[in-house]
Structure formats: C-alpha cells, structure tokens
Amino acid sequence: MPDGISHKPRTLRRVEELIEAGLLPAEQRDAAEAVAARYAVSVPPALATLIETPDDPIGLQFIPDAAELITAPHESADPIADEALSPVPGIVHRYPDRALLKPLLACPVYCRFCFRREQVGPDGGILSQAELEGAYAYIAAHPGIREVILTGGDPLILSPRRLGEILRRVQAIPHVELLRIHSRVPVADPALITPELLAALDIDKPLYLAIHANHAREITPATESACRALARLGIPLLGQTVLLANVNDNEAALGDLFRAMLRARIKPYYLHQLDPAPGTARFHVEPERGREILRNLRGKISGTALPTYILDRPGGLGKIPL
Ligand SMILES: *Cc1c(COP(=O)(O)O)cnc(C)c1O
Numbered sequence: 071m072p073d074g075i076s077h078k079p080r081t082l083r084r085v086e087e088l089i090e091a092g093l094l095p096a097e098q099r100d101a102a103e104a105v106a107a108r109y110a111v112s113v114p115p116a117l118a119t120l121i122e123t124p125d126d127p128i129g130l131q132f133i134p135d136a137a138e139l140i141t142a143p144h145e146s147a148d149p150i151a152d153e154a155l156s157p158v159p160g161i162v163h164r165y166p167d168r169a170l171l172k173p174l175l176a177c178p179v180y181c182r183f184c185f186r187r188e189q190v191g192p193d194g195g196i197l198s199q200a201e202l203e204g205a206y207a208y209i210a211a212h213p214g215i216r217e218v219i220l221t222g223g224d225p226l227i228l229s230p231r232r233l234g235e236i237l238r239r240v241q242a243i244p245h246v247e248l249l250r251i252h253s254r255v256p257v258a259d260p261a262l263i264t265p266e267l268l269a270a271l272d273i274d275k276p277l278y279l280a281i282h283a284n285h286a287r288e289i290t291p292a293t294e295s296a297c298r299a300l301a302r303l304g305i306p307l308l309g310q311t312v313l314l315a316n317v318n319d320n321e322a323a324l325g326d327l328f329r330a331m332l333r334a335r336i337k338p339y340y341l342h343q344l345d346p347a348p349g350t351a352r353f354h355v356e357p358e359r360g361r362e363i364l365r366n367l368r369g370k371i372s373g374t375a376l377p378t379y380i381l382d383r384p385g386g387l388g389k390i391p392l
C-alpha cells in the first residue's frame with residue numbers, strides 16, 4: 071500500500087484467503103492464482119459478508135474467475151482511451167469543460183469487469199506531490215475547465231488529510247465551479263466515511279459524489295448511514311451502475327437497486343454499458359436488452375429512479391446515450 075491510504079484490516083487479497091473464507095472452491099485455486107497474478111483482487115469485509123456463493127450477484131463481481139484469462143478480439147487494455155487523452159500524469163481531458171483527476175489507482179475492492187483493470191491495483195500508484203502540482207497547473211492553465219472529477223482508483227481511500235488538501239487546492243482555482251468524486255467506498259467500505267473524512271469533504275464549492283453500486287444488496291444499513299452523513303453536508307449523491315450479465319440484467323434486479331439507491335438518497339445517474347476491457351466478456355449484455363429493461367421499468371418505478379443508459383464509445387469518442 072502506498073503512503074497516505076487508510077489502513078484496512080481483514081480485507082481478503084490472496085486466493086488462499088478467499089478459499090479459507092469459503093468464497094472460492096479449492097479446485098479453482100490454480101486458475102484463480104493465474105487471474106490474481108494479472109488483475110488485482112481485494113474483497114473488503116463489508117462486501118465479503120454479502121457473498122453467499124461465488125456465482126451470486128455479489129460474488130460474480132469480485133471473486134476471480136478463470137474466464138478472465140481469455141481476452142476476446144474486440145477487448146482492449148484501455149477501452150475508453152484514457153491514456154491518449156492524458157496531457158499530464160493524473161489528468162484525463164476529453165470534454166472541454168470537465169477534466170478527470172486521478173490522484174491514485176488503488177481501490178477498496180477490485181471489480182472483475184473494471185474498465186481500468188489494466189491500470190488499477192494496490193501498486194497502481196499514487197501521484198507524487200510534483201505530479202499533483204503539474205495536474206493543478208494544467209487545470210489552472212485551462213480556463214474552460216469548469217468541473218474537476220476526482221476518480222482513479224478511488225479517491226475516498228486517501229487519508230482525509232491528503233484528500234482534503236487536494237479538494238482545497240482544486241477549489242482554489244478560480245474558474246473551477248464544481249468538483250465531483252467517483253467512489254465505491256460508501257458501498258465497499260462505509261466505515262471509511264469517518265467524521266475526519268466528512269470534514270475533508272466539507273468544502274466551499276459544490277461537491278457532487280457519484281457512487282458505484284450494481285445490486286440492491288450492496289446498499290446495506292451501513293451504506294445508508296454513510297450516505298445520510300454525506301447528504302447532510304449538502305453533497306448531492308448520484309448513482310452509477312454497470313449493466314452486468316447475471317448480476318443485474320433483469321427488471322427486478324435493476325428496479326430493486328434503483329429503489330434502494332433512492333432510499334439511501336442516491337439519485338441513479340448512469341447505467342453504463344460494459345466497456346470491453348480484457349477478460350470481461352462473461353458480463354456482456356446486448357444493448358437491446360438493456361433498452362428493453364429500462365423501457366419496462368418506465369412507469370413501474372419513480373421517474374427519479376431511472377438513470378440514463380450510456381455507452382462510452384471505444385477509442386475516446388466519448389459517451390452517448392443508448
Ligand atoms: C465519463 C467522463 C467524464 C464525465 O462525464 P459526465 O457525462 O459529465 O458524467 C469526464 N471526462 C471523461 C474523460 C470521462 O470519461
């Protein structure tokens with residue numbers, strides 16, 4: 071773990087630990103080891119307790135599977151061309167008025183379908199102070215940037231001191247009107263939403279938080295209380311979901327998830343079509359099926375529960391609604 075990241079005990083990171091916890095059949099040890107050698111594995115306690123079997127909707131998302139070793143011809147190591155659109159380390163600038171700032175590439179949990187799976191991991195790094203200064207200078211030199219989106223990796227696993235410093239440096243840039251953080255922490259490790267972290271998030275400019283969750287079971291009472299504390303700071307909470315085969319590709323699963331999000335004060339924002347990252351084909355859902363599910367939900371659940379179904383076009387061409 072790089073410096074500046076909060077310490078988390080009892081997170082399962084090794085294949086042997088997953089087997090001991092009963093989350094992976096012992097006969098899959100060799101295949102899982104081969105997967106783990108290539109893509110990071112981490113299952114924090116809050117998610118491990120939700121997994122009943124490796125192929126239930128929670129287990130499928132986080133337990134390594136032999137199918138990840140097979141890269142389909144259309145899959146790409148950098149499906150949305152982050153690298154090509156990165157003018158300085160840590161910045162991705164595709165849209166004129168928004169820039170991504172990636173202060174670190176570690177996450178509290180590693181999703182088996184992650185679009186940045188070739189980049190993220192516990193050793194994926196954290197921007198040095200000099201690189202951060204370079205990123206601030208880039209934002210300051212581009213007056214068109216109105217919104218800075220902290221993503222990664224997961225910015226909310228940074229220590230409150232470090233995250234608070236980054237947020238305050240970014241909001242001090244006069245033309246930055248909005249800040250946004252993309253995170254899985256309120257779901258994956260809600261205990262990290264401490265009073266110290268909340269104080270770090272309590273900045274003067276508007277801050278939005280987009281929370282990634284894919285199944286209603288991820289919205290636990292602990293997640294709900296973390297979200298309540300965040301909402302009390304005046305931070306609007308948005309939901310991001312990836313449409314995933316056998317996890318949430320039906321009306322009941324998505325309807326339950328979107329309703330659970332609203333109860334946790336999270337407004338469903340985007341339903342993402344899966345990006346073609348290597349070894350993720352087992353999660354693919356046809357766009358036609360995604361459209362059908364959303365069409366069928368319309369009218370059955372609150373309009374506020376319905377996100378925009380979005381495709382991030384390969385090669386950095388940007389997002390379009392499906
Ligand atoms: C997704 C993305 C954004 C944010 O897009 P919104 O539609 O505003 O949520 C910004 N920059 C890059 C490079 C992105 O991939």
Ligand code: SF4
Nearest residue numbers: 177180181184223254
């Ligand atoms: S939390 Fe996000 S960035 Fe991290 S592994 Fe999951 S999908 Fe990828």
